[in-house]
Amino acid sequence: MKNKEIILKYQELKNKSGSHSPSLANIKEKIPEINIKVDACFLSNPYATDLFLKYFKKELINTGEINALLEFYPSQNHIIAGYVENQLELDKGNVFICNGAIEAIQAVIHRFTKGKILVIIPTFSSYYEYATPENEVVYYKLKKDNNFKLDIEDYIKTVKEVKPNTIILINPNNPDGGYIKRNDLERIINELDWVENIIIDESFIHFAYENSEMRLQSIVPFVKDKNNVVVLKSMSKDFGIAGLRCGYAIMAKERVTELLKNGYLWNSNGIAEYFFKLYSRKDFLSEYELVRRKYITESLFFIAELNQIRNIKIYPTRANFVLIELLNGLTADDVSADLICNHGVYVRNCNDKIGLEGEFIRVAARSKEENKLILKAIKYVATT
Amino acid sequence: MKNKEIILKYQELKNKSGSHSPSLANIKEKIPEINIKVDACFLSNPYATDLFLKYFKKELINTGEINALLEFYPSQNHIIAGYVENQLELDKGNVFICNGAIEAIQAVIHRFTKGKILVIIPTFSSYYEYATPENEVVYYKLKKDNNFKLDIEDYIKTVKEVKPNTIILINPNNPDGGYIKRNDLERIINELDWVENIIIDESFIHFAYENSEMRLQSIVPFVKDKNNVVVLKSMSKDFGIAGLRCGYAIMAKERVTELLKNGYLWNSNGIAEYFFKLYSRKDFLSEYELVRRKYITESLFFIAELNQIRNIKIYPTRANFVLIELLNGLTADDVSADLICNHGVYVRNCNDKIGLEGEFIRVAARSKEENKLILKAIKYVATT
Numbered sequence: 001m002k003n004k005e006i007i008l009k010y011q012e013l014k015n016k017s018g019s020h021s022p023s024l025a026n027i028k029e030k031i032p033e034i035n036i037k038v039d040a041c042f043l044s045n046p047y048a049t050d051l052f053l054k055y056f057k058k059e060l061i062n063t064g065e066i067n068a069l070l071e072f073y074p075s076q077n078h079i080i081a082g083y084v085e086n087q088l089e090l091d092k093g094n095v096f097i098c099n100g101a102i103e104a105i106q107a108v109i110h111r112f113t114k115g116k117i118l119v120i121i122p123t124f125s126s127y128y129e130y131a132t133p134e135n136e137v138v139y140y141k142l143k144k145d146n147n148f149k150l151d152i153e154d155y156i157k158t159v160k161e162v163k164p165n166t167i168i169l170i171n172p173n174n175p176d177g178g179y180i181k182r183n184d185l186e187r188i189i190n191e192l193d194w195v196e197n198i199i200i201d202e203s204f205i206h207f208a209y210e211n212s213e214m215r216l217q218s219i220v221p222f223v224k225d226k227n228n229v230v231v232l233k234s235m236s237k238d239f240g241i242a243g244l245r246c247g248y249a250i251m252a253k254e255r256v257t258e259l260l261k262n263g264y265l266w267n268s269n270g271i272a273e274y275f276f277k278l279y280s281r282k283d284f285l286s287e288y289e290l291v292r293r294k295y296i297t298e299s300l301f302f303i304a305e306l307n308q309i310r311n312i313k314i315y316p317t318r319a320n321f322v323l324i325e326l327l328n329g330l331t332a333d334d335v336s337a338d339l340i341c342n343h344g345v346y347v348r349n350c351n352d353k354i355g356l357e358g359e360f361i362r363v364a365a366r367s368k369e370e371n372k373l374i375l376k377a378i379k380y381v382a383t384t
Numbered sequence: 385m386k387n388k389e390i391i392l393k394y395q396e397l398k399n400k401s402g403s404h405s406p407s408l409a410n411i412k413e414k415i416p417e418i419n420i421k422v423d424a425c426f427l428s429n430p431y432a433t434d435l436f437l438k439y440f441k442k443e444l445i446n447t448g449e450i451n452a453l454l455e456f457y458p459s460q461n462h463i464i465a466g467y468v469e470n471q472l473e474l475d476k477g478n479v480f481i482c483n484g485a486i487e488a489i490q491a492v493i494h495r496f497t498k499g500k501i502l503v504i505i506p507t508f509s510s511y512y513e514y515a516t517p518e519n520e521v522v523y524y525k526l527k528k529d530n531n532f533k534l535d536i537e538d539y540i541k542t543v544k545e546v547k548p549n550t551i552i553l554i555n556p557n558n559p560d561g562g563y564i565k566r567n568d569l570e571r572i573i574n575e576l577d578w579v580e581n582i583i584i585d586e587s588f589i590h591f592a593y594e595n596s597e598m599r600l601q602s603i604v605p606f607v608k609d610k611n612n613v614v615v616l617k618s619m620s621k622d623f624g625i626a627g628l629r630c631g632y633a634i635m636a637k638e639r640v641t642e643l644l645k646n647g648y649l650w651n652s653n654g655i656a657e658y659f660f661k662l663y664s665r666k667d668f669l670s671e672y673e674l675v676r677r678k679y680i681t682e683s684l685f686f687i688a689e690l691n692q693i694r695n696i697k698i699y700p701t702r703a704n705f706v707l708i709e710l711l712n713g714l715t716a717d718d719v720s721a722d723l724i725c726n727h728g729v730y731v732r733n734c735n736d737k738i739g740l741e742g743e744f745i746r747v748a749a750r751s752k753e754e755n756k757l758i759l760k761a762i763k764y765v766a767t768t
Contacts, residue, residue: 016462020649023457025657042456049455056454061445070440070627070655071433072426073407073620078400099483099629099651106647130647236457243454243654245483263490263514265404267483269653270627271454 006034007337019125019352027346037344038370042242043174043204043321046367047291049240055278060271069270077260080268083280084248088220093253096260097276099267101203101234101247106130107259108230108249109166112197116164120150121355124174124201128354138162141355147316148176148323152184156191166197171219172204175350175362177317179208182217189222189229198229203247206238206292207299207320214293220250227252235275237320238292246272295320299365305375306363311382323350326359326382335381336361343377390418391721403509403736411730421728422754426626427558427588427705430751431675433624439662444655453654461644464652467664468632472604477637480644481660483651485587485618485631490514491643492614492633496581499549502542504534505739508558508585512738522546525739531700532560532707536568540575550581555603556588559734559746561701563592566601573606573613582613587631590622590676591683591704598677604634611636619659621704622676630656679704683749689759690747695766707734710743710766719765720745727761 009031013022022030024039060066074080081095088095098104109117109130119128120140128137140158142148150173159167169188172179180188189198205218223229231250236242246268268276278284299320306322307314313325326335336349350360363378365371393415397406406414408423444450458464465479472479482488493501493514503512504524512521524542526532534557543551553572556563564572573582589602607613615634620626630652652660662668683704690706691698697709710719720733734744747762749755 017460018649020460023459025452025456026459026463039456044455046455049451053451053454067433067437068409068627070437070625071428071430072409072423073626074629075407075410076401076404079410099653102650103647110646126649129645132646241454242457243452245458245650245653261513262494262516263487265402265510266486266629269483269629269656271655272653 006031006341010034010337010340014349019129021348024346034340035344036340036346038366038373039346040364040366040370040374041346041348041362043237043319043364044242045207045238045240045291045295045320046370047240047295048238048288051287051291052239052241052275052278055284056271060274069274072270073266074268074270074273076266077264077268080273080276081248081256083276087280087285088250090220090224090250091253093256094224094250096249096251096256096264097268098247098249098264099272100236100245101201101232101249102126103264103267104232104247104249107264108197108199108232108251109135111259111262112230112255113166116162117166117168118159118162118164119168120170120173122148122175122350122353123168123170123355125353127168138164139355142173142176142178144357148173148178149316150178150180152180152188156188159192159195164195166199167192167195168199168201170201170203172208172317172319174204174319175321175348175353175360176315176323177204177319177321178315179318181210182219185219186222189219189226193226193228196228199232200229201232203232203234203237204319207296208318209296214296223250227254230255235279239275239279239288241275244272244275245269246275295365298368298371302365302371302375305371306378309375309379309382312378321362321364324361324363326361330359330382332359332361335359338381339377343373343381345374345377390415390725394418394721394724398733403513405732408730418724419728420724420730422750422757423730424748424750424754424758425730425732425746427621427703427748428626429591429622429624429675429679429704430754431624431679432622432672435671435675436623436625436659436662439668440655444658453658456654458650458652458654458657460650461648461652464657464660465632465640467660471664471669472634474604474608474634475637477640478608478634480633480635480640480648481652482631482633482648483656484620484629485585485616485633486510487648487651488616488631488633491648492581492583492616492635493519495643495646496614496639497550500546501550501552502546502548503552504554504557506532506559506734506737507552507554507739509737511552522548523739526557526560526562528741532557532562533700534562534564536564536572540572543576543579548579550583551576551579552583552585554585554587556592556701556703558588558703559705559732559737559744560699560707561588561703561705562699563702565594566603569603570606573603573610577610577612580612583616584613585616587616587618587621588703591680592702593680598680607634611638614639619663623659623663623672625659628656628659629653630659679749682752682755686749686755686759689755690762693759693763693766696762705746705748708745708747710745714743714766716743716745719743722765723761727757727765729758729761
């Protein structure tokens with residue numbers, strides 16, 4: 001490893017970012033000597049980004065319509081929610097638009113939960129970090145020797161024992177990509193219908209599949225009338241538009257009303273509003289479906305190749321990323337620093353993730369060309 | 385008035401927008417038969433919009449840099465805050481970045497206030513609407529026969545009697561444009577230094593002036609070390625970028641830390657982050673200062689012309705808008721409907737503003753050309 005100083009600078013930046021990774025732009029600005037070629041920390045479909053940019057250029061830039069979107073106020077929350085309600089065939093008033101899914105995580109935890117929150121770990125850190133003094137966070141740990149797969153029986157049993165006010169299920173889960181089958185999730189929801197808040201985070205659901213048909217497996221149609229279920233959705237990942245800050249949450253009308261009474265009036269920007277309109281358009285969605293399937297297919301090949309590499313263990317995933325355990329003395333600090341500094345490949349060091357014992361990194365699938373670079377770099381770092 | 389049906393449609397849209405006006409885009413979509421020529425409801429400097437668009441095109445569109453801003457995650461709150469801290473010469477940690485100033489209004493009221501909030505009326509409705517059950521809103525009414533000017537002595541006396549936990553001062557005030565001189569505001573802050581939360585909203589401060597030098601009169605340098613003062617700032621108006629959702633709040637470091645511990649991590653979009661960088665650049669700011677002064681000057685001429693029109697009374701303003709009282713039997717409903725339907729001029733009907741007795745509309749200054757259209761339309765409607 002040639003550059004100890006660079007690694008120290010990176011560690012400093014990482015420490016300032018809390019339990020998240022510093023952004024690529026931030027790294028580029030603060031450590032310009034790092035030449036990042038692939039951001040494999042970033043859980044986003046690059047083909048979907050290309051598709052959005054095509055529409056953006058054609059409909060906003062070439063027409064000059066962008067000007068009005070930047071100058072004037074966007075529409076209020078409930079108006080933008082209408083586009084999502086149309087697309088998902090939901091009743092008016094069931095959608096809360098948010099400035100990235102993380103805004104809804106904050107809002108839902110702060111406004112609706114009290115008492116015990118059962119959080120499955122490893123997980124996305126905001127789910128326990130945003131707990132308030134009124135909450136008691138109880139962890140349900142996925143078992144490494146069960147490949148971090150959720151044991152449905154055991155989970156239901158635990159919920160019945162713990163009697164939490166709130167349970168959270170990320171499907172597929174972050175950071176391991178573990179997927180709960182549609183039938184199993186329906187069973188959990190049915191058996192635990194007395195839990196006041198069942199939060200289901202479907203931010204990665206577009207990357208999941210149950211068979212080669214690759215049909216979208218969202219739980220939304222099943223929970224339409226269930227007042228205790230909140231479904232959270234980031235659009236950043238599947239649609240490749242993290243810079244726009246688009247997300248939504250599906251919940252009972254009374255909950256949406258309660259949130260809007262307390263803020264969130266103009267929380268979308270003009271380009272986000274444009275995106276939500278696209279999201280309700282058949283022409284855009286039929287093109288999107290092609291890039292969704294293309295990306296799932298590329299990701300499958302990528303993961304199959306990763307599985308060939310010595311000294312690492314790939315955990316089963318149905319998301320666009322894999323949790324990799326480093327074996328034979330490799331450490332997450334060393335490997336992630338080596339990858340970024342010497343190979344330009346930025347991966348997620350999972351050292352700060354609670355519920356993971358061992359040395360882990362998380363690696364996102366990217367475009368076909370980028371995947372080749374990632375594979376080459378990981379192979380080199382892990383085996384030489 | 386030719387089109388009763390249009391007016392009814394407009395009223396319906398207005399009713400759905402709560403205590404705010406429906407956006408221009410929303411009106412255009414829902415009532416396409418209305419041909420709006422000037423949005424004089426919109427309190428924004430159009431010359432500043434042109435300036436931002438010039439930079440946006442040169443630096444983001446022509447270079448292709450826009451792609452990365454839409455694809456990748458923006459920086460975290462504290463990083464973007466750094467640009468504002470540099471520009472305002474504040475210590476690190478004193479700025480909270482928000483997704484439009486309204487997000488900070490919500491956050492500050494919900495997190496820091498309890499007990500009595502003294503709200504000056506008329507005002508921006510969110511200040512009382514976002515009060516929680518823990519708050520008691522007490523109104524301090526500006527006197528119409530004093531031209532809605534804040535009586536400093538009387539205000540200080542009232543605060544001492546009411547002993548509120550929180551006081552809110554919008555300077556210049558919305559919807560009347562009344563301005564509290566720098567010296568007077570300093571006196572209020574000094575005499576009321578025992579008030580736990582002094583919230584000063586400077587969203588329109590760039591349009592205020594004390595003399596023909598037109599120097600910026602922000603209170604920020606004076607309150608740097610005052611832990612009980614929070615200064616809120618929308619960037620939508622002065623910089624003409626409402627679609628970007630940019631705002632910030634200046635407050636004690638412990639308050640910023642408290643907010644960030646509970647969310648608001650990635651609440652800026654990629655283009656907002658670009659704007660905040662511009663806001664810390666000397667080249668951009670020196671060009672901006674020219675368009676700020678140009679707009680103030682144009683607005684002064686506009687208001688002088690409005691003052692010539694019969695049957696309306698113009699209240700003194702040092703903002704980019706005027707509160708207009710309609711006299712001799714004119715009503716706000718009729719005049720605003722007539723203006724939008726028959727003249728394409730959209731103004732703010734103030735019928736839903738508490739603390740205003742009489743018939744009022746609020747009219748924004750726009751570009752020189754648009755101001756001519758507004759003047760002509762108001763003259764026609766008010767006098768024929």
